[in-house]
């Protein structure tokens with residue numbers, strides 16, 4: 001996969017995993033899946049800003065995760081700088097439950113909350129692949145995540161040493177919001 005994670009809904013078919021926007025989860029019937037495109041579906045940690053939307057997000061996620069073109073669950077995870085961490089922690093296990101049910105890998109968003117992520121992994125014991133996207137951390141953290149079984153995806157900005165130490169088969173490239 002050329003592009004492990006993007007929000008560009010117009011990415012060429014088969015070249016990217018396109019992250020579904022909030023509207024697609026809130027109103028799954030309104031979203032048109034383009035032929036040949038692959039998608040990921042999750043409740044972005046930032047979307048926990050508006051707690052009243054969460055039940056709708058959960059309902060939409062359950063529905064849309066069953067779509068054959070949804071090949072990954074996420075991005076989901078934890079962010080100590082944005083959104084509501086308590087709410088993020090509450091809805092994360094649901095993502096994993098859905099990922100396990102459909103046997104889909106999980107794309108993770110994690111900002112200054114890697115302790116929370118690693119604890120969740122220990123607790124939930126997932127069987128599908130987890131990957132931290134947009135990884136910019138230092139080599140020590142990269143090693144810690146890799147040792148825990150988590151793969152890494154790198155965007156435009158990253159720590160070169162962390163990139164180098166990640167085994168090629170566990171290293172992904174992404175554009176995220178770039179187009």
Ligand SMILES: [Zn+2]
Pocket residue numbers: 005006007019075176177
């Ligand atoms: Zn993203």
